[in-house]
Structure formats: structure tokens, C-alpha cells
Amino acid sequence: MANARNRLHSRLTFAHLKKTTSTPPRSSSNIAAWVEQLPTPQVTSHPSQQQITHSQHPSSTSKPLGSIDPNPQRFPSNPDTQTKPTATNLLKRRATSPLPHHRSSQSRRIASSEHPIRRSARLASLQSKMNNRSPQAAQSLADTYRENEMEAEPPQGHAMALRGRTPATPSGSLNGAPIPQFAPTTPSHPTGLRLKSPGRSPGRSPGRSRPRSPAKTVQTAQSSITTSSRGITKKEQLAQMDPDVIFVGMGYIKDDSVPQLVKDLWTTYIIPARDEQKVVPEQLKATKLNTPMKTKVQIPESHYGPDLFDASEITKVWDTVKDALEQAEKYSGLCHEPHWVGQVVGPLISELRKLTSFTSTNNRKIETLDISAVLIAPHVLCPTCPTEVFVDANKKIDYALALDVSKEEERVLSLAKYRVVGTPASINQTAGWTAVKPMFASFEVKTDGDPLVQLGVWNAAEYVKRSKEGYPMDMPIPSIAIDGDYWKLWMAHTIRVPAKGRKNGAKPWRVQFLGPIEMGNTLSVEGVFRILHFLKAIVQWGFDVYEPEYFKKVLAKAKKS
Numbered sequence: 001m002a003n004a005r006n007r008l009h010s011r012l013t014f015a016h017l018k019k020t021t022s023t024p025p026r027s028s029s030n031i032a033a034w035v036e037q038l039p040t041p042q043v044t045s046h047p048s049q050q051q052i053t054h055s056q057h058p059s060s061t062s063k064p065l066g067s068i069d070p071n072p073q074r075f076p077s078n079p080d081t082q083t084k085p086t087a088t089n090l091l092k093r094r095a096t097s098p099l100p101h102h103r104s105s106q107s108r109r110i111a112s113s114e115h116p117i118r119r120s121a122r123l124a125s126l127q128s129k130m131n132n133r134s135p136q137a138a139q140s141l142a143d144t145y146r147e148n149e150m151e152a153e154p155p156q157g158h159a160m161a162l163r164g165r166t167p168a169t170p171s172g173s174l175n176g177a178p179i180p181q182f183a184p185t186t187p188s189h190p191t192g193l194r195l196k197s198p199g200r201s202p203g204r205s206p207g208r209s210r211p212r213s214p215a216k217t218v219q220t221a222q223s224s225i226t227t228s229s230r231g232i233t234k235k236e237q238l239a240q241m242d243p244d245v246i247f248v249g250m251g252y253i254k255d256d257s258v259p260q261l262v263k264d265l266w267t268t269y270i271i272p273a274r275d276e277q278k279v280v281p282e283q284l285k286a287t288k289l290n291t292p293m294k295t296k297v298q299i300p301e302s303h304y305g306p307d308l309f310d311a312s313e314i315t316k317v318w319d320t321v322k323d324a325l326e327q328a329e330k331y332s333g334l335c336h337e338p339h340w341v342g343q344v345v346g347p348l349i350s351e352l353r354k355l356t357s358f359t360s361t362n363n364r365k366i367e368t369l370d371i372s373a374v375l376i377a378p379h380v381l382c383p384t385c386p387t388e389v390f391v392d393a394n395k396k397i398d399y400a401l402a403l404d405v406s407k408e409e410e411r412v413l414s415l416a417k418y419r420v421v422g423t424p425a426s427i428n429q430t431a432g433w434t435a436v437k438p439m440f441a442s443f444e445v446k447t448d449g450d451p452l453v454q455l456g457v458w459n460a461a462e463y464v465k466r467s468k469e470g471y472p473m474d475m476p477i478p479s480i481a482i483d484g485d486y487w488k489l490w491m492a493h494t495i496r497v498p499a500k501g502r503k504n505g506a507k508p509w510r511v512q513f514l515g516p517i518e519m520g521n522t523l524s525v526e527g528v529f530r531i532l533h534f535l536k537a538i539v540q541w542g543f544d545v546y547e548p549e550y551f552k553k554v555l556a557k558a559k560k561s
Contacts, residue, residue, distance in 0.1 A: 278305020416558035
């Protein structure tokens with residue numbers, strides 16, 4: 001309502017001036033003299049009556065009843081004359097101002113009808129931009145600021161547009177008038193995160209404005225990490241986590257810090273599979289092996305050996321191998337990872353549970369688990385970064401080999417009590433349908449990237465679970481890293497960390513990967529059957545060592561609870 005009265009008052013005032021005064025001169029030097037001759041109008045009644053009279057004494061400060069003053073914030077009083085900022089005084093100010101008078105119609109419209117709160121927001125935007133510009137740009141913005149006649153103090157405390165530094169604040173005066181200044185209250189962000197300036201820029205429709213927070217945060221179950229932290233993308237970065245994960249060559253197998261179970265896995269199961277040359281079943285001699293594949297060569301006679309599979313399973317195994325080779329030749333380096341897993345890697349791994357040769361002497365079988373959608377749970381098991389350079393790592397892998405437990409064993413494990421709370425009963429680093437699956441080997445597939453990142457995080461979480469539950473920590477985890485056509489084996493285990501070389505608050509152990517060991521490839525018939533030989537050795541180790549030395553102890557602990 002007040003704005004409407006002000007606009008009506010302005011129309012009446014300038015309409016009267018247009019009728020009673022002569023045309024203003026074109027030269028800016030004669031405007032001041034012309035303005036001095038203008039009478040001072042006053043409104044003596046309500047604006048609706050439209051009665052305008054002229055005071056005989058322009059210097060008089062009396063205000064008749066019903067007169068309406070313009071917005072004092074928009075037109076401050078003149079300290080020299082102590083008179084109300086009427087239209088005449090406004091013209092005097094413009095005539096004597098050192099600034100050029102080329103305000104656009106849009107600027108005049110905003111200055112005459114803009115709400116004070118919206119004007120303050122636009123003022124804050126102008127000053128924020130001015131403090132982050134070069135001297136030339138700052139001068140142009142200062143001119144715009146003064147042209148819009150926003151002389152009120154800017155609101156303090158707004159966020160500034162920072163780029164890892166405190167912007168220089170212009171000082172001095174421009175065109176004979178001081179430049180509005182205010183010091184930024186928000187310090188430079190240590191990460192160089194750029195924050196947008198609040199408010200609205202000139203020329204845009206006014207609206208609400210509020211300062212933004214210094215940095216957004218990502219809330220997790222155990223910690224709050226700023227967006228400056230980044231995810232793990234390289235295996236070398238795992239050394240900064242807690243527990244830290246390192247990768248070393250097979251020369252460290254003789255080190256005294258390596259558990260004996262790791263050495264037994266290497267000498268008893270891995271070396272024989274690596275040195276075996278006769279990997280192709282003899283029953284395939286009569287089979288035409290030069291099907292459309294990457295390597296179209298005849299198998300040397302020395303590479304045929306004793307059958308790894310039962311006679312009734314040879315045909316089924318060969319069909320799986322041939323199909324995997326044909327798909328690998330067709331899509332190697334061309335398809336995305338899920339297609340490669342589903343057409344090449346998945347069929348080879350899933351075939352293991354169907355073969356009687358991959359069954360223990362006590363008729364215990366294995367399970368091939370597709371856990372590509374299973375996360376580490378609860379979050380407390382994930383490796384953390386003490387320096388907050390990286391976010392807490394929670395990775396997934398593609399497949400796992402597990403012992404096939406009976407219904408009674410599953411019931412005992414599901415009803416047991418565990419030290420790690422927050423999830424249902426679990427003997428590993430997962431929750432849900434895999435919680436009571438004794439997984440003893442891990443698989444991760446990559447067509448473009450390093451599979452060891454996921455394997456490192458996944459196995460580290462498993463050892464955190466074992467340490468919290470009091471399970472044996474010396475049991476290794478065979479980990480298969482599949483990079484396109486090539487399969488490599490790593491042996492993950494824990495080693496003790498002396499107190500002198502330990503980080504503050506870090507765990508007294510670390511995860512170490514020994515490897516790599518070439519398992520084979522999907523480039524040839526021999527390469528695929530060599531992979532199957534390695535998998536046979538790992539499954540046999542699961543039956544001979546993992547089950548009695550680890551799973552039986554976990555099961556006994558669950559029965560006591």
C-alpha cells in the first residue's frame with residue numbers, strides 16, 4: 001500500500017512540474033541552475049484528492065497534514081539542508097552527482113518500486129561481486145551500485161565466492177565517492193571448494209537469498225565426511241586406510257611374518273597347479289579343438305594329461321569351455337563389464353558346483369555366489385581413513401566360493417550371538433542372504449580398471465570382522481583378480497605391525513596380498529583348462545584346510561553362544 005502511495009505521489013509531482021516549468025536544458029552544466037529555479041511542491045491532502053500547492057518559502061520545513069514522504073531508505077535526507085527528499089531535491093542530487101546519468105528504464109523502475117528487503121539482497125550481490133573482480137571490473141560495479149542509489153550498509157556475514165584464497169578487497173574511492181567495502185567473514189576453504197555468491201545479480205527478478213553452507217557433508221553410519229574427501233581408485237591408496245592394505249611380490253613368502261597357513265597353501269596347492277603342464281583332458285584328443293577361437297592351434301601332445309573330470313562330465317565341461325572361448329573372442333575389449341561377467345566369467349565359475357570332482361570326500365559341496373549386489377555391512381567393518389583424505393571404503397566384488405552348509409548348521413549360525421551389532425546374525429562382512437555363508441575365495445572382474453581395489457577393501461572388511469568376533473586371523477583368503485582375459489591369483493592374509501611403525505589409533509595388524517600368480521586366460525583351450533586346474537586346487541584347499549581349521553571353529557563358537 002505504501003509503495004502504491006509513493007508511486008502516485010511521484011506521478012502527481014512530476015506531472016505538476018511538467019505543466020509549470022520550462023523544458024530542462026540538454027547540457028548537463030545548466031541543469032543545476034535550472035533546478036534551483038524550480039518551486040518545491042507539497043501535498044496538502046490525501047493523494048486521492050490530487051490537490052497540489054506550492055510553498056511560498058521553499059526553505060520551510062513544515063509538513064502539512066496528509067503529506068506523504070518517500071521511502072527514507074530509498075531517498076535518505078540531505079544532511080546539508082535537512083529537508084525531506086522531495087522530487088526537487090532528488091533532481092538536485094542527480095544534477096550535482098559526478099556520475100553520468102544514463103540509467104536505463106529498468107534501473108529506474110527497480111529504484112522506484114523495489115522492496116527494501118529485495119534491494120538489500122541485490123546490494124549484497126553487487127558488493128560480493130565487486131570484491132572478487134579486477135580494479136576495472138570493480139569500478140564498473142561500483143558505478144552500477146551508485147547508479148541504483150543503494151546507499152544503505154550491506155548485510156554482513158554473507159558467504160563469499162572463494163577459490164582457495166581470500167579475495168583482495170578494493171580500497172580508495174572512485175569518481176570522488178568511497179567504494180562500499182566489507183570484509184568477508186567466511187575463511188578460505190582448505191580444499192579450494194568454490195562457493196556461489198548469495199543474492200541476485202542486477203537485472204534479474206528479486207527473490208530470496210541466503211548464504212550457502214561452507215561445504216556439504218555426506219552422512220554415514222559412523223562418520224561425517226566432507227565432499228572434499230574422494231573415493232579409493234588405486235590399490236596404492238589403500239595403504240592410507242585403517243587397516244592398511246599392501247601388495248607385495250611372492251618373494252615375501254619366506255618372510256617370518258607370513259603365517260604358516262599361507263605358506264602351506266602356496267607349497268601344497270598353488271605350486272603344483274602352477275607347474276602342471278598336462279592340463280587338457282586326454283578324452284578331448286579325438287575332439288576337434290580348432291573351433292573359431294582366438295588361438296587356432298593344435299594342442300601339443302605333452303599338454304594332455306590325466307582327466308581332471310569324470311568321464312560323464314567331459315562333454316558338459318567342454319561345451320562350457322568352448323562357449324566361453326567363443327564369447328571371449330567375440331567381445332574381448334568391446335563389451336561392458338556386466339556382459340563380460342555374464343557370458344565369459346560367470347559360466348566358468350558356476351560350472352564348478354555342478355561337477356562331482358569339485359565335491360569333498362564327505363560329500364560336502366561348494367556354492368558359487370554371485371554377490372555383485374552385496375555391500376559390506378555394517379559400515380563399522382569398512383576400512384576407514386584417519387586423515388579423511390578418502391571416504392570410508394565400501395566396495396563390492398563379483399563372485400565368491402563358499403562351503404555349502406546344511407540346514408542344521410545354518411540354523412545354529414543364525415541363532416548365535418555376535419559381537420558386531422547393527423545387523424542380523426552374520427559370520428562374515430555381509431548381511432542378508434550371504435550372512436551365514438562361509439566364503440573362502442573372492443573374485444573380482446574388471447574390463448577397464450584395477451580389480452585389486454575391490455578385493456583389497458572386501459578382504460580387509462572380512463579381517464575386521466574376524467578380529468572383532470575372535471575368529472582365527474591367520475587363515476588366508478585366495479583372491480582372484482580377473483582383468484579381461486587374464487586371471488591372476490593373490491593370497492590375502494594379515495601380518496602384525498610393531499607399535500613403533502603403527503599410526504596413532506591404528507589396528508595392530510595390516511592386510512598383505514602376496515602375488516600375482518598367473519592362473520591362465522580365456523585366449524586358448526589350454527588357458528581355460530589351466531584356470532580350471534587352479535580353481536580345483538583352491539576348492540580342494542577349502543575342503544582340506546579352511547573347513548576344519550576355520551569353519552569348524554566358527555561353528556563351535558556359535559554353538560556355545
